[in-house]
Amino acid sequence: xNKLKRIKGxxxxxxxxxxxxxxxxxxxxxxxxxxxxxxxxxxIFEFTDVFSRPLxxxxxxxxxxxxxxxxxxxxxxxxxxxxxxxxxxxxIENGLTQSGPFKVFYEGAMFxxxxxxxxxQRQFHQFGVEALSLPKPATDVEIISMGQMIIEELxxxxxxxxxxxxxxxxxxxxxxxxxxxxxxxxxxxxLSEDSKNRLEKNPLRILDSKDKKxxxxxxxxxxxxxxxxxxxxxxxxxxxxxxxxxxxKFTLDNNMVRGFDYYCHTAFEFITNSLGAQxxxxxxxxxxxxxxxxxxxxxxxxxxxxxxxRLALMIDNISEKNNKxxxxxIDGETQKIGLKxxxxxxxxxxxxxxxxxxxxxxxxxxxxxxxxxxxxxLGEDELSKKTAIIRDLKSGExxxxxxxxxxxxxxxxxx
RNA sequence: GUGGCUGUAGCUCAGUUGGUUAGAGCGCCGGUUUGUGGUACCGGAGGUCGGGGGUUCAAGACCCCUCAGCCACCCCA
Numbered sequence: 001x002n003k004l005k006r007i008k009g010x011x012x013x014x015x016x017x018x019x020x021x022x023x024x025x026x027x028x029x030x031x032x033x034x035x036x037x038x039x040x041x042x043x044i045f046e047f048t049d050v051f052s053r054p055l056x057x058x059x060x061x062x063x064x065x066x067x068x069x070x071x072x073x074x075x076x077x078x079x080x081x082x083x084x085x086x087x088x089x090x091x092i093e094n095g096l097t098q099s100g101p102f103k104v105f106y107e108g109a110m111f112x113x114x115x116x117x118x119x120x121q122r123q124f125h126q127f128g129v130e131a132l133s134l135p136k137p138a139t140d141v142e143i144i145s146m147g148q149m150i151i152e153e154l155x156x157x158x159x160x161x162x163x164x165x166x167x168x169x170x171x172x173x174x175x176x177x178x179x180x181x182x183x184x185x186x187x188x189x190x191l192s193e194d195s196k197n198r199l200e201k202n203p204l205r206i207l208d209s210k211d212k213k214x215x216x217x218x219x220x221x222x223x224x225x226x227x228x229x230x231x232x233x234x235x236x237x238x239x240x241x242x243x244x245x246x247x248x249k250f251t252l253d254n255n256m257v258r259g260f261d262y263y264c265h266t267a268f269e270f271i272t273n274s275l276g277a278q279x280x281x282x283x284x285x286x287x288x289x290x291x292x293x294x295x296x297x298x299x300x301x302x303x304x305x306x307x308x309x310r311l312a313l314m315i316d317n318i319s320e321k322n323n324k325x326x327x328x329x330i331d332g333e334t335q336k337i338g339l340k341x342x343x344x345x346x347x348x349x350x351x352x353x354x355x356x357x358x359x360x361x362x363x364x365x366x367x368x369x370x371x372x373x374x375x376x377x378l379g380e381d382e383l384s385k386k387t388a389i390i391r392d393l394k395s396g397e398x399x400x401x402x403x404x405x406x407x408x409x410x411x412x413x414x415x
Numbered sequence: 416g417u418g419g420c421u422g423u424a425g426c427u428c429a430g431u432u433g434g435u436u437a438g439a440g441c442g443c444c445g446g447u448u449u450g451u452g453g454u455a456c457c458g459g460a461g462g463u464c465g466g467g468g469g470u471u472c473a474a475g476a477c478c479c480c481u482c483a484g485c486c487a488c489c490c491c492a
Contacts, residue, residue, distance in 0.1 A: 008483070060490055064416075082492085110492080115416075117486065126492055194489070210488075259491055269492090280492060307492030330450065364452035379450060393452075 009114070009122025020312040021125065024154065025107045028127045028306060031150045032105040035142060037129050040104040042086040048078040054085045054293050056261030058201050065112040079111035082260070083128045083305055084287070085294070091132055092296035102132040107308070119278030119310045128284070128305035132291070135300035137235050140266045140286060141242030143302050147270055147282050148248050150306065156272075156314045160281060163253040164240070164268040165224065167204075168232035170289070173264065176227035177203060187217045207255040224254050232265065239266050258283070262290040266302070275310055282306040324352045324372040325410065328363035330379040338378050341388070341406060348407050367393055374413070376406065 006012065013021060029039065052062045067079040080086055083106055096102050107127035114120060129146065131139055144162070151157050167173055181203050188196065192211040199206065206214065207221075228236065243250055250268075258267045267285035275281070284304025291299040325345065329338035335357055342353045354370065356363040360377065367375050377389040377398075388406060391398035392413075401409050 005483085065490080112491080114490065115488095116484080120491075124492070128492090205490095277487065277489095278491075283492060305492055310492060328451095360450045361448080361452070366452090368452050375452085377451080381450085389451090391451075396452090398451085 007122070009116040011121060011123075016317050017312070019318045020315060021308050023315070023318055024306075024308050024311045025127055027153050028150045029105055029107070031146060031153060032129050034149075035103070035129075035146050037103045037105040037131075040087065040090070040106050041108070042083075042090045042106070043080075044109065045077050045079050046086050046089065048076045050089050050294075051078055051081060051085050054088070054260070054262045054290055055082070056202075059260060061112060061259065065114055067111045067113060081110055081112045083108070083110065083126055084130060084262075084290070084301075084303055087130050088132070088290055088294055088296070088301065091299075092291065092294060097133070097291065097297045097299050101134050103129070103134075105129050117276075117278070119275045119307070119313060121309060125308035126305045127308060128303055130301060130303035132301045133299050134302070135288065137238035137242060137266075139302055140235075140239045141246065143284065143304060144239075144243060144266075144268055145246050145248055147268075147284070147304055147306070151270060151282065154311060154315055156311070159274050159314065160270050160272045162248065162250040162268060162270055163256050164243075164250045164266070165253050165256040166228060166232060166236035166239075167224070167257065167264050167267055167285070168228040168236075169264055172228045172232045173204075175229070176222070176224055179222040179227060180204070180206075183221055184217070190217060204257045205259075207257050218255065235265055258285055262287040262293065264288050268304070272314065275313055278307075278310060280307070281310045281314070323374070324354065324370055325374045325376060326363065326367040326370070326372045327353065327355045327376045328360060328367070328378065329355070329357040330360050330363075330377070331357075333380070334378040334383060337383065337403070341376065341378075341403070344407055345410060349411060351410070364393075374410070376410075 011017075048066070048068050051066065055062050057063075061081050066081055068076065069078075070076055087104060087106060091097065091102055105127070106129075108125065109123055110126050111123055113122060116122060129143065131143060144164075148157070148162065151160055168176070181199065184191065184195075184199060184203065184206065188199065190213055191199065191206070192209065192214050195206045195209050195211065195214050207218065207224075209215065209218070225233075225236075240250075240252075256267060256269060263285045265286040265288065269280045269283035271279045272281055273279060282304055284302070286300070286302040288300040289298075290301055291297065327338050327342045327345075329335050338355055338357065342355050345351060345353045354372070356366050360379070363377075364375060373393055375391045375393055377391060379389075382388050382400070385400075386403050387400045388403065389398050390401050390406070390409060390413075399409075
């Protein structure tokens with residue numbers, strides 16, 4: 001019979017890898033909490049409309065990357081390709097649009113049917129935050145600074161740069177769109193195939209094309225900032241000002257646009273060069289129209305998502321500092337007391353306690369393998385005396401200790 | 416979805432212009448040592464050569480298809 005295999009683009013997270021993911025998530029959660037964000041979980045799948053409407057019917061994610069299927073009951077559902085839409089749906093559905101600021105942190109698996117490569121999988125993991133009913137530039141600044149703080153806390157800030165742009169409000173966006181189309185139309189025949197298509201459907205996307213010719217043409221393209229109306233300009237200036245006050249360094253990037261239709265005003269990405277083509281490690285922006293698009297009252301929103309796999313690729317292996325102790329029982333009779341001692345230590349100390357029953361040599365070998373500091377050895381001789389040998393595995397020194405005193409001895413010896 | 420590179424033991428990789436029984440290091444198991452580990456020495460297990468088809472007297476090697484991984488496009492976290 002042939003071997004069963006993983007689905008393309010999925011991964012088993014083994015030991016170290018899972019530890020890294022947990023480290024990234026826990027670090028992000030810790031920082032988010034400092035900003036007053038609570039944790040939230042929404043379903044991993046939703047009615048397809050929940051994603052297709054806000055992301056844009058023409059976006060790549062909706063047109064070719066979603067895992068969409070019909071249920072036995074005939075509903076059209078989709079595995080979530082991103083986190084924001086589901087959270088905004090929950091926000092509206094639970095009647096929270098009237099109850100003031102809503103600040104949440106989430107993390108979990110996302111699904112996109114893409115060609116896998118480094119830092120890009122079909123099932124991948126993101127954490128993110130969303131802040132609803134908070135329209136002021138100050139929130140943009142806080143959100144970005146939270147991203148910065150997470151990256152600093154993870155110890156990878158030196159390899160990552162913050163890029164920022166403003167897409168303005170709807171009016172500014174329409175103005176710029178027109179200007180851009182009129183400029184690019186003159187070069188229509190010189191644009192790359194992809195960009196030619198985008199000229200009609202989604203011209204803003206041409207801005208971050210990597211095609212050499214496209215880039216050349218774009219050098220003289222109208223600048224987004226110049227098309228911002230007064231309100232949009234003010235908002236953006238306030239955000240940049242706020243960042244400067246907080247000493248957060250950024251690069252203005254007039255060509256950065258985000259993939260989903262729902263973004264407006266502030267858009268930002270934390271980008272690294274160390275991961276090849278998939279350089280965006282955390283990105284987000286403002287989405288003041290999203291609530292309305294999804295059938296709720298008009299409510300402002302802003303948030304970001306971080307790629308857990310990508311961040312995990314940038315951090316070193318987590319070193320375990322937790323002291324390990326192995327309780328070794330030399331034969332069957334020692335098992336009962338061995339398990340009892342192990343559990344007592346687990347209740348009363350914070351050490352990692354493992355047990356090993358079998359011959360002493362193998363027990364010590366195993367202790368080496370898991371890098372334990374201490375072995376508690378139980379054998380026939382000791383059993384009759386109600387004692388155990390406690391061996392310091394680094395120095396090789398050992399002592400015989402009464403059962404009752406093991407716990408205290410361990411506490412004193414290892415701090 | 417498009418293009419390029421790769422796939423041999425658990426891991427990292429050798430394997431000549433096609434030629435006998437496919438190798439090494441690390442890891443794993445056992446022994447030297449029946450109650451004292453890390454070192455050393457000795458031994459052992461482990462492979463449908465990613466899968467399927469074809470060419471050939473003969474294929475790990477050549478050809479076709481397929482699957483997976485990597486890289487780039489694309490997209491995005």
